[in-house]
Amino acid sequence: MDQIILQILNGLDKGSAYALIALGLTLIFGTLGVVNFAHGALFMLGAFCAVTLSRILTISHTVIDETKKDFLGNPLKVEVPYVNDWFGEATGQAIIDWSVPLSILFAIPVMIAIGVIMERGLIKHFYKRPHADQILVTFGLAIVLQEIVKYYYGANQIPTPAPEAFIGSFDFGALIGMDPGSIIYPYWRIVYFCFAMVLIGAVFAFLQFTTFGMVVRAGMADRETVGLLGINIDRRFTVMFGIAAAVAGLAGVMYTPINPPNYHMGMDFLVISFVVVVVGGMGSLPGAILAGLVLGILESFASMRQVIEVLPGINQVVIYLAAIIILLTRPRGLMGRKGVMED
Amino acid sequence: MLGLSKKDTSLLIAVAVLVALAPVLLNPFPENSALAQFNAGYPDLMQRFVIFGIFAIGFNILFGLTGYLSFGHAAFLGAGSYAGVWMLKLLTINVIPAILISTVVAGLFAILIGYISLRRSGIYFSILTLAFAQMSFALAASVLTPITGGETGLQTALNDPRILDGVNDSGNIPAPNLFGLEMGDSLQVNVAGWLWTFNAGYYVAGIIMLIAFYVAIRIFRSPFGIMLRAIKSNQQRLNYTGLNTRPYMLACFVISGMYAGLAGGLMVAMDPLAGAERMQWTASGEVVLMTILGGVGTLIGPVLGAGLIKYFENIFSKINSNLLHKWFSFLPDGLEDFVVTIIYPFIGKGWHLTLGLMFMGVIIFLPGGLVELGQRISRSFSKNKNDAAEQKPAE
Amino acid sequence: MGILDIKDVGKRFGGLQALSDVTLNVEENTCHAIIGPNGAGKSTLLNCLIGKLIPDTGSVMFDGQSVLGRTPYEINQLGISRVFQTPEIFGDLTVFENMMIPIFAKRDGAFALDAISDFMSHKDVVEQAENELEEMNMADKRHMHAASLSRGDKRRLEIGMCLSQQPRLLLLDEPTAGMARADTNNTIDLLKEIKEERDITIAIIEHDMHVVFSLADRITVLAQGTPLVEDVPEKIKGHPKVKEAYLGESA
Numbered sequence: 001m002d003q004i005i006l007q008i009l010n011g012l013d014k015g016s017a018y019a020l021i022a023l024g025l026t027l028i029f030g031t032l033g034v035v036n037f038a039h040g041a042l043f044m045l046g047a048f049c050a051v052t053l054s055r056i057l058t059i060s061h062t063v064i065d066e067t068k069k070d071f072l073g074n075p076l077k078v079e080v081p082y083v084n085d086w087f088g089e090a091t092g093q094a095i096i097d098w099s100v101p102l103s104i105l106f107a108i109p110v111m112i113a114i115g116v117i118m119e120r121g122l123i124k125h126f127y128k129r130p131h132a133d134q135i136l137v138t139f140g141l142a143i144v145l146q147e148i149v150k151y152y153y154g155a156n157q158i159p160t161p162a163p164e165a166f167i168g169s170f171d172f173g174a175l176i177g178m179d180p181g182s183i184i185y186p187y188w189r190i191v192y193f194c195f196a197m198v199l200i201g202a203v204f205a206f207l208q209f210t211t212f213g214m215v216v217r218a219g220m221a222d223r224e225t226v227g228l229l230g231i232n233i234d235r236r237f238t239v240m241f242g243i244a245a246a247v248a249g250l251a252g253v254m255y256t257p258i259n260p261p262n263y264h265m266g267m268d269f270l271v272i273s274f275v276v277v278v279v280g281g282m283g284s285l286p287g288a289i290l291a292g293l294v295l296g297i298l299e300s301f302a303s304m305r306q307v308i309e310v311l312p313g314i315n316q317v318v319i320y321l322a323a324i325i326i327l328l329t330r331p332r333g334l335m336g337r338k339g340v341m342e343d
Numbered sequence: 344m345l346g347l348s349k350k351d352t353s354l355l356i357a358v359a360v361l362v363a364l365a366p367v368l369l370n371p372f373p374e375n376s377a378l379a380q381f382n383a384g385y386p387d388l389m390q391r392f393v394i395f396g397i398f399a400i401g402f403n404i405l406f407g408l409t410g411y412l413s414f415g416h417a418a419f420l421g422a423g424s425y426a427g428v429w430m431l432k433l434l435t436i437n438v439i440p441a442i443l444i445s446t447v448v449a450g451l452f453a454i455l456i457g458y459i460s461l462r463r464s465g466i467y468f469s470i471l472t473l474a475f476a477q478m479s480f481a482l483a484a485s486v487l488t489p490i491t492g493g494e495t496g497l498q499t500a501l502n503d504p505r506i507l508d509g510v511n512d513s514g515n516i517p518a519p520n521l522f523g524l525e526m527g528d529s530l531q532v533n534v535a536g537w538l539w540t541f542n543a544g545y546y547v548a549g550i551i552m553l554i555a556f557y558v559a560i561r562i563f564r565s566p567f568g569i570m571l572r573a574i575k576s577n578q579q580r581l582n583y584t585g586l587n588t589r590p591y592m593l594a595c596f597v598i599s600g601m602y603a604g605l606a607g608g609l610m611v612a613m614d615p616l617a618g619a620e621r622m623q624w625t626a627s628g629e630v631v632l633m634t635i636l637g638g639v640g641t642l643i644g645p646v647l648g649a650g651l652i653k654y655f656e657n658i659f660s661k662i663n664s665n666l667l668h669k670w671f672s673f674l675p676d677g678l679e680d681f682v683v684t685i686i687y688p689f690i691g692k693g694w695h696l697t698l699g700l701m702f703m704g705v706i707i708f709l710p711g712g713l714v715e716l717g718q719r720i721s722r723s724f725s726k727n728k729n730d731a732a733e734q735k736p737a738e
Numbered sequence: 739m740g741i742l743d744i745k746d747v748g749k750r751f752g753g754l755q756a757l758s759d760v761t762l763n764v765e766e767n768t769c770h771a772i773i774g775p776n777g778a779g780k781s782t783l784l785n786c787l788i789g790k791l792i793p794d795t796g797s798v799m800f801d802g803q804s805v806l807g808r809t810p811y812e813i814n815q816l817g818i819s820r821v822f823q824t825p826e827i828f829g830d831l832t833v834f835e836n837m838m839i840p841i842f843a844k845r846d847g848a849f850a851l852d853a854i855s856d857f858m859s860h861k862d863v864v865e866q867a868e869n870e871l872e873e874m875n876m877a878d879k880r881h882m883h884a885a886s887l888s889r890g891d892k893r894r895l896e897i898g899m900c901l902s903q904q905p906r907l908l909l910l911d912e913p914t915a916g917m918a919r920a921d922t923n924n925t926i927d928l929l930k931e932i933k934e935e936r937d938i939t940i941a942i943i944e945h946d947m948h949v950v951f952s953l954a955d956r957i958t959v960l961a962q963g964t965p966l967v968e969d970v971p972e973k974i975k976g977h978p979k980v981k982e983a984y985l986g987e988s989a
Binding site for chain 1: 410412462463465466469470471474475478481482485624625628631632688693696698699700701702703707710
């Protein structure tokens with residue numbers, strides 16, 4: 001029992017990352033009709049927003065601390081971040097400590113800007129081209145983006161810790177009346193899951209309750225008719241692309257403490273996110289969320305020692321296997337609609 | 344000749360001549376000149392030209408004719424490589440069985456994957472093939488380690504059985520050969536500063552590529568080929584014309600997979616080492632790029648594309664900042680540094696950046712690839728000559 | 739007993755009874771038209787004939803064999819050729835190649851792995867394709883890309899492709915929809931010619947009365963999913979029920 005709960009919890013954080021990327025992919029599919037292979041790169045760029053902010057915050061100048069001596073007896077040179085000068089030492093250190101959550105504020109405008117530039121500069125010209133061309137040009141873009149990041153940040157993983165308050169684990173077992181210590185779950189993963197749910201909720205609320213969202217949903221259902229009503233659907237779709245980029249970016253920002261970012265993390269997540277979209281059903285937003293979480297949990301179950309002993313390697317392939325089975329039995333995915341991307 | 348039309352025959356002969364003379368043609372710069380690093384006429388690179396040429400020709404039979412974009416073709420290349428190395432280990436160090444078996448194994452693998460993936464079309468097909476390839480890659484790198492050598496890869500060893508070869512008491516791992524002719528053997532000719540290397544492995548691979556190219560021409564011109572093009576053009580009409588498209592697609596997919604397997608087999612015949620990274624989806628992406636860069640659906644395009652990509656990969660990766668400074672030393676100092684700084688991210692380890700940009704550039708500006716570019720140029724010339732000349736539809 | 743025998747066909751979509759008790763016989767070597775106002779169930783009936791939909795009740799027999807549940811290519815092999823509402827041809831291929839494909843399909847069956855021979859070396863197919871293009875007056879356009887043909891020529895090519903297989907039943911789905919008057923008249927003339935010159939049964943599903951009256955030997959009027967009357971054109975013209983059905987629609 002405790003094992004099952006633990007695996008479900010373990011699957012939730014990765015699953016919610018899949019869900020967030022898949023959500024953006026689906027929004028772009030549904031609205032623009034574009035297959036965006038660069039979406040994983042947006043996730044990766046988001047993660048590097050966090051890295052960048054933490055680097056900016058720790059830009060330092062050297063001061064000579066007369067009170068301390070180094071081992072040669074000379075006055076010690078200390079690197080002092082500028083934020084310490086501006087806000088005082090305690091606040092400054094807190095800001096640095098909280099750089100990952102703060103990156104959310106930094107990443108939103110950056111990612112929306114990147115998304116809008118991408119859409120206006122490149123994707124726009126591919127609406128009428130075959131899907132194969134869209135796949136290929138965004139694939140090329142993904143390579144370019146990740147190579148640029150690699151050039152500036154190097155090929156290694158960059159550790160980006162969570163705020164100190166969230167380091168450590170939470171005894172989930174004790175909370176639900178099981179043996180203490182049976183289910184230990186790191187705080188940050190809980191934060192990530194909650195964050196993801198809030199973000200998903202926000203996107204849905206936006207689509208559901210604003211006029212803007214209503215038009216976009218109408219456009220997803222029938223683009224031509226909405227166009228005939230004299231509504232400039234293209235501009236809204238551009239904004240939608242920006243939002244999708246921001247969602248992927250935020251998913252990346254918050255994921256950095258779980259998995260230190262490197263330049264090819266986008267590609268790794270992208271392939272799976274595509275599988276998630278297909279399993280959920282092309283163009284279905286709830287399907288993308290559901291499939292993301294289900295596949296995340298499935299993956300985590302498949303990684304259990306007991307399972308691997310019976311079926312070696314299953315943890316590596318379970319997602320793909322699930323996708324293949326789903327696609328062959330339910331061609332439209334779990335919640336796909338008829339007529340959306342039928343071929 | 345050989346059952347080909349005049350035009351196709353001359354194309355085949357042209358390719359054959361290029362393959363035969365490549366060691367000379369690709370070394371246009373004398374050995375000690377400053378430009379020698381632009382030479383491509385050394386065995387390792389030339390082998391890659393023709394082997395990836397085969398890979399791309401095969402991919403084009405699928406993508407070019409039917410429009411089905413497979414994002415998992417590297418899986419067949421990898422499967423062929425593993426099968427090839429096992430033949431070199433178990434059977435004989437002669438490359439013939441390795442090449443044949445790797446083609447067959449890739450074909451069988453393609454039947455399995457194709458049977459399932461082809462139940463969907465369009466983007467679903469692309470994602471299914473991608474999923475299969477990623478699965479193969481993940482398995483090859485982990486659970487299947489006894490068969491694939493895992494992350495270190497699979498290679499020949501001294502104590503391999505090689506049941507057809509008899510006892511090996513030389514104390515060395517034997518090198519792959521064709522009835523005694525070692526793939527690594529080369530004849531070097533030095534003519535007035537030019538160094539030409541005629542490598543046995545290259546010519547073996549080259550001859551096989553010519554055969555593969557010839558077969559591809561026949562497929563393109565056959566009733567089978569015209570049906571495949573009809574599938575790309577209008578599958579619905581084809582169904583209502585009384586043709587069952589599924590076996591056509593499967594046959595095409597398998598043929599295409601066998602080409603990939605053949606390429607994989609040749610790779611290990613040249614260098615008996617196979618690793619899982621050969622199956623990764625970036626490798627699948629690369630063959631897509633080769634085909635598109637050359638010209639999708641054209642005969643010669645994939646070969647050109649493969650050659651160009653492999654050449655650029657090689658040259659760009661070799662350039663370093665010292666070399667750049669040397670080239671631009673004629674510029675004033677500040678400008679020199681500036682130019683070098685601009686170019687630097689695109690070379691050496693930054694080759695992939697250039698590759699990605701090329702990818703985008705080709706798809707944005709030149710969807711028909713180099714062949715279309717060539718046609719456009721020749722058309723504009725012929726227009727200048729004779730405005731009234733009627734245009735034949737492009738093939 | 740006609741060549742196409744539709745018996746008691748019914749089809750329901752949720753709460754909508756799209757077809758009920760459709761019984762219809764198409765006699766061999768006649769031209770039979772099925773007309774009706776919008777929403778009368780014409781397309782549903784067509785989809786039942788070509789295997790896209792399986793009716794809830796009833797049977798559809800072609801020459802003694804059931805067509806229900808068959809794939810499109812099997813239906814074609816029974817001897818039914820279909821002409822689409824918008825011409826479905828192979829746009830990327832030349833006119834001549836378009837013409838060769840159905841002839842290959844007729845000769846070699848649903849699948850033939852002939853990947854080595856040159857397709858132009860099949861003299862019998864080439865010859866037949868040439869004849870067929872000649873018949874359609876399209877011989878001069880043989881090297882053109884099919885996509886660059888005019889709407890009327892595309893239709894002509896499509897009909898030619900269907901005829902090249904010597905089908906026993908030619909099934910036309912609003913063959914003149916969206917065409918200019920001149921093209922419509924050309925298509926009607928072409929179909930008349932075919933009717934006179936070949937041993938072929940034609941079934942037309944059509945909205946346009948003009949087309950139907952100049953072609954059909956018999957007409958079935960479909961309204962609200964069920965056959966209203968079936969008779970020769972002259973009788974249909976003045977039939978009060980037909981007027982009512984059509985006027986009811988326009989009112």
